[in-house]
Every structure is written in C-alpha cells, then in structure tokens.
C-alpha cells in the first residue's frame with residue numbers, strides 16, 4: 387500500500403455475461419478522508435464498491451484495502467452498509483446493533499452499551515427497545531448504519547446512505563460521517579444526490595458507464611465549467627444583440643450564456659451604448675450538480691465510439 391491510502395484500486399473490470407459494467411476503474415482514497423463516488427443509475431458504483439470489498443472479484447485489476455491485497459483480510463476493520471437494507475424485524479435496535487458488532491468481534495455486553503450511546507446520539511433512544519418492525523423506514527436505516535459503525539471500523543463504505551432519509555436525518559448522517567472521520571476513520575460513499583458530496587467530500591470520482599470520468603476535488607470539478615451569466619434587458623431586441631455572445635439564449639425572459647473570456651464589462655458597455663436597458667445581471671459559479679450533469683453528458687456523447695477498455699477487451 388502506498389503510504390496514507392485506505393483504498394488503492396487499479397484497472398478494475400467486471401463483466402456480467404456479455405455486459406462489461408466496470409471497464410477499468412482506478413481509485414485511490416486517502417486515509418482519514420471522505421470520498422464520494424458519484425454517478426447516474428447503473429453507472430457501476432455498487433459493482434465497484436463490491437469489488438473493493440471483495441464481495442465479488444474483479445475480472446481484471448487489483449485492489450488494496452487498508453494495506454491488504456485480499457480484501458477479506460481487512461474485513462474486521464471495515465464497516466459496510468449495502469444499498470439493499472435489511473434487519474431482523476423482530477429484533478430491537480439495541481440488539482440488532484449489538485449483534486452486528488458481535489459479528490465483527492465486539493462482545494455483546496459492550497455492543498449493547500455502545501448501541502445505547504449511538505442510538506441516543508441519533509435521537510433514537512426511545513426506540514432502542516422497540517421491535518424494528520415498528521420503526522419507520524428511515525429510522526431502521528439509521529439503526530443499520532449504527533450497526534455498521536459499532537465496531538469502530540477504520541474504513542466505512544456506504545452505498546447510497548442518504549437515500550430514504552428525510553432532510554433532518556440526512557443532516558444527522560452528514561454529522562455522523564464527519565464524526566467518524568474526526569475519530570480517524572476513512573469514509574467512502576456512493577450517491578447520486580450531489581449536494582451531500584459537495585458538502586462532505588475532499589475528493590470525488592464521477593463514474594458513468596463503467597469508467598471514471600472525473601477524479602479530483604469538488605472545486606476542480608466545478609472549475610471545469612465556466613461561470614454562467616444571466617442578464618435581463620428592458621428591450622427585447624435591437625442592434626445591441628450583436629454584442630451578445632454567439633451561445634446566448636433567451637430562457638425565462640433572461641439572456642443566458644457562459645462568461646466570455648474578456649468578462650462582462652465590454653459586453654455591458656455595448657449594451658448600454660445600444661440602449662438595451664440592463665435590468666438585472668448575475669454571474670454565478672456553477673455548482674457540483676452542473677459539473678456532474680456536464681461530465682455525465684459528455685460521457686454519454688463520447689461513448690458513441692467504443693471506449694478504450696472495450697477495444698482492449700475485444
């Protein structure tokens with residue numbers, strides 16, 4: 387393992403029958419960081435996480451998990467919450483969490499003690515002794531998450547952890563992830579809800595159609611797009627229109643276009659001289675959501691031609 391990496395994967399490939407769903411993915415996750423794997427439905431996120439954990443084996447490529455080349459050897463130091471949730475409905479949250487801890491080597495009495503603390507922190511103290519079947523879906527999901535971290539794993543892998551939670555519980559989960567990292571854990575999670583990744587992650591990978599299309603910081607992803615100008619003019623038409631950039635479109639009553647290289651000042655001068663009557667002006671930096679849509683869109687367009695991994699596999 388390279389110093390400081392919790393996960394290092396190179397060239398991961400996975401086929402299911404004829405379909406190559408992961409086509410050569412590299413991933414490096416620094417110890418003590420929060421890492422986001424973003425991608426549209428079917429991109430290959432879950433398959434990638436499963437390969438990293440050793441639940442399935444890649445058809446090609448290698449992965450090192452907490453310094454172990456065989457992921458199973460790291461199992462006791464890993465907490466994994468799969469996308470398919472499931473707890474025994476007759477168990478209580480306290481018992482379920484303690485049971486999940488026992489599977490990872492935490493004595494039951496200690497597991498119960500930890501469960502009570504975790505449930506209290508999550509605002510679920512009153513539900514600690516009710517059967518899970520009486521809990522809401524979101525509450526049950528929180529219990530499953532607490533069971534995932536009860537053994538204080540060094541690496542926490544969460545598949546779509548925010549889906550199914552209301553806004554309050556999503557915020558709680560963000561806090562919990564930060565708290566886990568503060569105690570020294572590494573967290574990697576998949577999501578197609580971009581806002582969480584934007585707030586939480588030091589680095590992200592955007593996966594589409596089985597390939598990493600972007601890897602870097604959230605800031606670097608945003609920098610791939612130009613700021614967007616929205617401009618309202620009193621007059622709808624006039625010779626001044628020639629001063630607008632070629633890509634300017636009138637959307638919802640506003641001219642919208644990417645910030646030109648020379649900034650907006652020369653353009654505004656031309657509009658003012660031409661009597662366009664500037665009523666509103668905003669220049670907005672794109673968010674991660676915009677960058678995500680653009681990167682995934684490019685991937686879809688680019689995939690009309692065969693990708694290199696397909697050619698290599700053929």
Ligand SMILES: Nc1ncnc2c1ncn2[C@@H]1O[C@H](COP(=O)(O)OP(=O)(O)OP(=O)(O)O)[C@@H](O)[C@H]1O
Nearest residue numbers: 402407425426427428429430431432433434469578
């Ligand atoms: N065991 C399997 N057998 C056959 N095909 C599979 C299997 N697992 C996944 N796939 C296919 O692989 C592709 C990628 O699936 P995967 O679950 O990894 O995507 P994902 O990015 O996690 O998507 P989502 O956000 O919808 O969960 C999909 O087309 C899926 O149908």
